[in-house]
Amino acid sequence: MTGGAATPGFGHQLRHQLPLLVWLVLVWNLLWGTWSWANLLSGMLVALAVTLLLPLPPVVGGARVRPLPLLRFLGHFLVDLVSSGALVAWQTVRPRGIDRSAIITVQLRTDSDLLLTILTESLTLVPGSMVIELDRERQVIALHVLHVQDESDVERQRAAVLAEEERVVRAFGSPDEIAALDAAPGESPAGTGRRTP
Amino acid sequence: MSAVEGIGDVVAVVLLLLGAFLCLTAGLGLVRFPDVLTRMHAGTKPQVLGVLAIMVGAAIRLQGWSATWMLLLVAAFQMLTAPVSAHMISRVAYRRRHVRRDRLLVDELHTGGEVRDSVYRGDEPADAPPEQPAEALLQSRREDRADGRTAQPPS
Numbered sequence: 001m002t003g004g005a006a007t008p009g010f011g012h013q014l015r016h017q018l019p020l021l022v023w024l025v026l027v028w029n030l031l032w033g034t035w036s037w038a039n040l041l042s043g044m045l046v047a048l049a050v051t052l053l054l055p056l057p058p059v060v061g062g063a064r065v066r067p068l069p070l071l072r073f074l075g076h077f078l079v080d081l082v083s084s085g086a087l088v089a090w091q092t093v094r095p096r097g098i099d100r101s102a103i104i105t106v107q108l109r110t111d112s113d114l115l116l117t118i119l120t121e122s123l124t125l126v127p128g129s130m131v132i133e134l135d136r137e138r139q140v141i142a143l144h145v146l147h148v149q150d151e152s153d154v155e156r157q158r159a160a161v162l163a164e165e166e167r168v169v170r171a172f173g174s175p176d177e178i179a180a181l182d183a184a185p186g187e188s189p190a191g192t193g194r195r196t197p
Numbered sequence: 198m199s200a201v202e203g204i205g206d207v208v209a210v211v212l213l214l215l216g217a218f219l220c221l222t223a224g225l226g227l228v229r230f231p232d233v234l235t236r237m238h239a240g241t242k243p244q245v246l247g248v249l250a251i252m253v254g255a256a257i258r259l260q261g262w263s264a265t266w267m268l269l270l271v272a273a274f275q276m277l278t279a280p281v282s283a284h285m286i287s288r289v290a291y292r293r294r295h296v297r298r299d300r301l302l303v304d305e306l307h308t309g310g311e312v313r314d315s316v317y318r319g320d321e322p323a324d325a326p327p328e329q330p331a332e333a334l335l336q337s338r339r340e341d342r343a344d345g346r347t348a349q350p351p352s
Contacts, residue, residue: 030269030270033264088239089219089242103234121276144237
């Protein structure tokens with residue numbers, strides 16, 4: 001399996017694995033706590049061994065990082081993280097407990113493993129929502145929403161999910177994916193194009 | 198010099214106490230919330246925020262960069278792994294019907310199969326037998342008919 005994967009070109013494969021390698025070296029150095037050339041070299045050895053012995057499918061293909069949208073995403077995320085933590089903490093300690101909850105489905109417009117992963121992780125940490133199911137084929141996400149009182153709360157939550165998706169895609173997505181955001185949201189599941197490679 | 202250290206200590210103490218309180222509310226939520234899905238909310242959000250606050254407080258109090266790097270790693274992996282584990286647990290819980298449906302406003306994921314699982318009202322596994330099977334089945338059929346659903350397949 002690894003031999004077959006090596007044939008399309010070592011450079012191509014290295015470019016896809018490079019973020020993972022850098023991350024592993026970084027973690028190794030942070031674990032040691034002090035910076036030295038020995039740590040850097042041994043970290044590179046360990047990272048190479050890990051990526052060669054335990055190969056993972058490349059995920060990072062075609063991702064970019066745009067600084068300004070990234071800052072916007074991170075800012076929103078931090079505010080949401082703090083407010084959701086405070087909100088749920090308040091709901092646990094207040095005497096009357098929690099209200100009713102809901103399970104909603106949202107039609108997403110993104111079609112990328114990496115973006116969906118980032119979106120799912122951040123959605124679980126922002127107010128009220130937790131992902132329980134992700135239909136990869138139809139790009140439908142199902143969330144459990146804590147604390148809803150009526151339909152307008154549900155719609156507000158749905159709009160919040162779509163806004164979060166837009167922030168994630170604008171921060172990390174390729175130009176195609178940003179263009180897909182502006183397309184009509186209803187047409188993507190039935191459309192014939194946009195297949196994952 | 199000492200004033201700066203004093204302020205740093207005060208901030209660190211406040212953050213540590215705040216983090217400890219948030220972790221306490223996470224535990225409280227596990228006890229007080231009605232079912233698995235809502236408990237997972239309590240187990241992720243205040244707990245992650247609490248761990249982050251404790252990490253920042255400890256980073257202020259513990260001088261020396263090597264401890265700080267370790268705390269940074271702990272915070273990063275906490276934020277990466279807590280949503281994943283909560284997702285996996287709640288996904289299994291939903292599929293095994295550990296859901297208090299009486300506390301749900303809407304359930305858009307539930308596709309409404311041939312016969313609803315309204316026999317199982319509470320927080321119990323899908324394969325737990327009802328108390329009185331025949332009675333439960335009859336009641337489920339009655340409720341389906343009252344809802345205008347047809348339990349019989351179109352033949």
